[in-house]
Amino acid sequence: MSGHRVLAAALVEPGHYELREYPLPSPALDCLLVRIEVSGICGTDKHTYLGYTGQYGGQGTPKQIPFPIIQGHENVGTIAAIGGDGRCTDFEGIPLKVGDRVIVGPNVSCGTCYFCRHDFPYYCCENTVDYGNNISAKDPPHLFGGWSQYLYVVPGSFLVRVPDDLPSEIAVLTEIMAVTVGLDRAKQISSFPNESFLFDDTVVVLGTGPLGMCFVMKARMLGAGTVVAIDLSDYRLDFARRLGADVILNARQTSGVERLARVRELTHGRGADVVIECAGVPEAVREGLEMLRVGGLLVEAGNFSDMGEISLSPHRHLCAKNVRILGVGGEEPAAYGRSMRQMVRYQRHYPLREFVTHRFGLRQVEAAMQKSMAADSMKVVIDPWS
Ligand SMILES: [Zn+2]
Numbered sequence: 001m002s003g004h005r006v007l008a009a010a011l012v013e014p015g016h017y018e019l020r021e022y023p024l025p026s027p028a029l030d031c032l033l034v035r036i037e038v039s040g041i042c043g044t045d046k047h048t049y050l051g052y053t054g055q056y057g058g059q060g061t062p063k064q065i066p067f068p069i070i071q072g073h074e075n076v077g078t079i080a081a082i083g084g085d086g087r088c089t090d091f092e093g094i095p096l097k098v099g100d101r102v103i104v105g106p107n108v109s110c111g112t113c114y115f116c117r118h119d120f121p122y123y124c125c126e127n128t129v130d131y132g133n134n135i136s137a138k139d140p141p142h143l144f145g146g147w148s149q150y151l152y153v154v155p156g157s158f159l160v161r162v163p164d165d166l167p168s169e170i171a172v173l174t175e176i177m178a179v180t181v182g183l184d185r186a187k188q189i190s191s192f193p194n195e196s197f198l199f200d201d202t203v204v205v206l207g208t209g210p211l212g213m214c215f216v217m218k219a220r221m222l223g224a225g226t227v228v229a230i231d232l233s234d235y236r237l238d239f240a241r242r243l244g245a246d247v248i249l250n251a252r253q254t255s256g257v258e259r260l261a262r263v264r265e266l267t268h269g270r271g272a273d274v275v276i277e278c279a280g281v282p283e284a285v286r287e288g289l290e291m292l293r294v295g296g297l298l299v300e301a302g303n304f305s306d307m308g309e310i311s312l313s314p315h316r317h318l319c320a321k322n323v324r325i326l327g328v329g330g331e332e333p334a335a336y337g338r339s340m341r342q343m344v345r346y347q348r349h350y351p352l353r354e355f356v357t358h359r360f361g362l363r364q365v366e367a368a369m370q371k372s373m374a375a376d377s378m379k380v381v382i383d384p385w386s
């Protein structure tokens with residue numbers, strides 16, 4: 001295969017892509033080459049494109065995006081080559097061979113830092129490298145993001161084999177579906193008295209882009225009661241209803257006061273048991289805290305990039321209300337296989353095949369990015385071969 005050229009879309013600075021050609025590498029020992037089939041546009045990619053380039057702030061190892069990068073960390077593809085003796089297994093121990101369809105987990109953790117050794121989520125690793133995000137395309141073998149015909153997989157990455165009965169345009173949702181592991185964690189917390197999230201609890205999802213939509217589905221799968229979806233787009237809210245939301249509220253046509261009143265009305269004045277923030281704007285956090293019942297739980301998953309600050313009343317929003325806030329900065333590798341099997345199962349109940357609304361080639365990445373931020377799109381994907 002060497003000698004071939006690989007096409008990729010490189011983001012050279014916020015707002016500016018270049019179509020570039022790179023040499024096709026052959027994988028070194030413990031490395032792989034994956035031929036990308038589809039790669040999703042994630043909320044993080046949108047934030048980076050818009051110039052919000054700070055990530056992992058507030059940790060010991062904050063990061064800035066090292067331009068140029070090849071974006072794309074929601075990657076589905078087939079194994080094109082395996083380095084070394086050609087043997088490898090997926091995260092669940094399934095042997096992998098050339099031609100197998102896989103998801104490549106977006107982060108690579110070191111396994112030896114304090115957080116890795118103390119059972120923190122793998123994205124808390126002090127030395128994490130993230131495909132499509134914080135590995136520069138400047139240095140060979142360059143291909144560290146999925147908006148490229150091939151992805152170069154480095155040692156320590158995890159791969160998960162895609163079930164044969166899961167179409168790639170659904171498998172591409174696996175990363176965001178895996179982020180909803182935040183609700184599984186909430187479920188564990190609920191084993192303590194008065195804590196959310198219990199069977200039949202009222203759940204509000206703020207922001208029903210693709211991630212929020214997966215939380216709507218997951219809340220329903222895990223036994224939520226009333227699910228309220230709030231977004232600026234009627235198009236997205238209609239889809240949220242089809243994925244299990246009972247009540248939808250358009251944030252353009254209602255005031256914050258009206259939305260709060262509606263949530264209280266639905267809960268006999270108490271407020272929501274759980275609010276999940278997926279709007280990815282700081283202001284939504286305050287709205288979410290206001291909607292919570294006393295002792296309720298806010299899951300914060302939307303502001304993965306540093307989008308700025310808000311003011312809170314520590315008395316009114318936190319202390320007097322006895323709230324819990326669960327920051328969810330990513331997913332867990334073990335959630336990948338489970339999410340895929342559940343999506344296979346729920347294909348019958350949910351219109352998962354309609355989740356990907358637009359496909360674009362590498363020459364149209366700019367248009368793809370614009371579409372992903374438009375009110376009339378759900379998941380937008382890059383197909384690097386079209
Ligand atoms: Zn993502």
Ligand SMILES: [Zn+2]
Nearest residue numbers: 110113116125
């Ligand atoms: Zn580590």
